[in-house]
Amino acid sequence: MFVASQKEMQLCDRYTIEQLGLPGVVLMENAGNAVVQEVIAHYSINAKVFVIAGGGNNGGDGFVIARRLIDYGFDVMLCLAVSEDCLKGDAKIHFEAYKNRNLPYFQYNDENQKTLQSYINNSDVIIDAILGTGVIGNVRYPFKEIIETINRSNKEIIAVDIPSGVNANTGEVANVAVKATKTVTFAMPKIGFFIGDGPQFIGEWKVVDISVPLEIVDTLELDLPILLDEPIAKDALPKRIPHGHKGTFGHCFVIGGCTNYIGAPIYTAKAAFHTGVGLVSLAIPKAIYPIVATQCPEILLFPIEDESNLDEVDFSKFKVIAFGPGLGREVDGEKICETLLSKLNRQTIIIDADGLYFIKNHLHKLKDYEGDIILTPHPGEMATLTEVSVKEVEKNRIDVAKQFAVKYGVYLLLKGHRSIIATPEGKLWINPYGNDALGKGGSGDVLTGLLTSFTTQGATPLEAMQAASYYHATSAEQLGKEQSNYGITPTAIIDHISKRL
Numbered sequence: 001m002f003v004a005s006q007k008e009m010q011l012c013d014r015y016t017i018e019q020l021g022l023p024g025v026v027l028m029e030n031a032g033n034a035v036v037q038e039v040i041a042h043y044s045i046n047a048k049v050f051v052i053a054g055g056g057n058n059g060g061d062g063f064v065i066a067r068r069l070i071d072y073g074f075d076v077m078l079c080l081a082v083s084e085d086c087l088k089g090d091a092k093i094h095f096e097a098y099k100n101r102n103l104p105y106f107q108y109n110d111e112n113q114k115t116l117q118s119y120i121n122n123s124d125v126i127i128d129a130i131l132g133t134g135v136i137g138n139v140r141y142p143f144k145e146i147i148e149t150i151n152r153s154n155k156e157i158i159a160v161d162i163p164s165g166v167n168a169n170t171g172e173v174a175n176v177a178v179k180a181t182k183t184v185t186f187a188m189p190k191i192g193f194f195i196g197d198g199p200q201f202i203g204e205w206k207v208v209d210i211s212v213p214l215e216i217v218d219t220l221e222l223d224l225p226i227l228l229d230e231p232i233a234k235d236a237l238p239k240r241i242p243h244g245h246k247g248t249f250g251h252c253f254v255i256g257g258c259t260n261y262i263g264a265p266i267y268t269a270k271a272a273f274h275t276g277v278g279l280v281s282l283a284i285p286k287a288i289y290p291i292v293a294t295q296c297p298e299i300l301l302f303p304i305e306d307e308s309n310l311d312e313v314d315f316s317k318f319k320v321i322a323f324g325p326g327l328g329r330e331v332d333g334e335k336i337c338e339t340l341l342s343k344l345n346r347q348t349i350i351i352d353a354d355g356l357y358f359i360k361n362h363l364h365k366l367k368d369y370e371g372d373i374i375l376t377p378h379p380g381e382m383a384t385l386t387e388v389s390v391k392e393v394e395k396n397r398i399d400v401a402k403q404f405a406v407k408y409g410v411y412l413l414l415k416g417h418r419s420i421i422a423t424p425e426g427k428l429w430i431n432p433y434g435n436d437a438l439g440k441g442g443s444g445d446v447l448t449g450l451l452t453s454f455t456t457q458g459a460t461p462l463e464a465m466q467a468a469s470y471y472h473a474t475s476a477e478q479l480g481k482e483q484s485n486y487g488i489t490p491t492a493i494i495d496h497i498s499k500r501l
Helices: 006-018 024-042 059-069 091-102 110-120 141-150 232-234 263-273 284-296 307-312 333-343 354-366 379-386 390-395 397-408 443-456 459-483 490-500
Strands: 048-054 075-080 106-109 125-127 158-161 182-186 204-208 251-255 280-287 300-304 320-323 350-351 373-375 411-414 420-422 426-428
Touching: 024 059, 024 091, 024 125, 024 158, 024 182, 048 059, 048 411, 059 075, 059 091, 059 158, 059 284, 059 397, 075 110, 075 373, 106 110, 106 158, 110 141, 141 320, 232 280, 232 459, 251 263, 251 411, 251 443, 263 280, 263 443, 263 490, 280 284, 284 300, 307 333, 333 354, 350 354, 350 443, 354 373, 354 379, 373 459, 379 390, 379 397, 379 426, 390 397, 397 411, 397 420, 397 426, 411 459, 443 459, 459 490
Parallel strands: 048 075, 048 125, 075 106, 125 158, 158 182, 182 204, 251 280, 251 320, 280 300, 320 350, 350 373, 373 411
Antiparallel strands: 411 420, 420 426
16 A cells, blocks of 8 residues: 655646546545545444534535535534635535535634534534645644644544644644544545654544545656555565475574673564574673573574674674674674674675664665665664754654665664665655554564564565564554553563464
């Protein structure tokens, strides 16, 4: 499923209207009817519906919704949030069709605020058709006041295309936005659903068809992000060979750990081993060897006294090297980076945690490396790598990820509430899954283990990122539903994933 910005969605709409010959007024009828079908599917005919419509195309959708719900027998009241003189184009046509039938509505103004409140209080569901995808910056009067009143109602709210006040491109809510129970969106989900403030406001979301064919994306040569889903993730998993042995499924090498972060490399190694890899070797400081050895009997351990020990490693037997989990900053990480980039021969390198801190001074070398490199920064680490603020990273997650991946020729998995996957060619995927159950130390180390496992077993870096990100996030969601988001541990996530593959 593609994900579109406001501009890209407008291009698709315009092509449908101008080149395919389907008038905008018909698209608006289709859009409104699609929302109506959602209402019919989930609410009783006795439900009282309050539709609040603005003056643009989103308002036009609202006029269709109100009219058709009345035709189906629902008790509907329409609130026009602007003066009738403001209406134009397709929206005006649909308002006139509504008005000419003498269907009920009132125009909001300062004198009838109590009327607005009364209809909200008496409604079972509110339809937000106020502003749509065109919002940039602060929501102004009277829409701000209307939205605040809606949000205070604790009623179920269906947003039409996007909750009013949410920026379709960035997810930003400048001052106020409708907090929807559900968002019914047209043709494609909008980028703002998954970044910035968007995930807090869209509620459950559903894409509906309004006769804008998706092949337009190829026709217009639009380079859109793709939404990660279960079919993509399943297809990306490395395939098991029934007669395979430990050599078939590869040998990986994990470098990490310090006296302060003993658990991190253990989580990475265990996640790799318990998701199919043949052998895992774990390089750790000699000081923590006794502790790690008792917890990881399935892992091959390589105790090191200092960074020079890595010169003794025969890297040729490892297919993938993961560098950074729990490494700390007391080691000579610069030397480890130099060793890896000079001694490895096309093997995939996965860099996480403090490995990202040390690779910062070697970014200019990454494009020259003949193998694949995967970086897995969280927003703070991404800010360090790009020398911008965390706020700037979070505000422009998609652009930051894409530009960095292309510039340095790496595969990037920018972690966060909605992770972004970027390839060296600038292709993008958005993971719409995950929740606060992952907000614990060790979660990222598990993800690194999954990436290490899947690439070692033969998945491409992109496939590994798709599968690892999806199963990591959805396992946390499922465990949260079975137990509680409070108590999910990295070990529980490893166990849950291993049962799903």
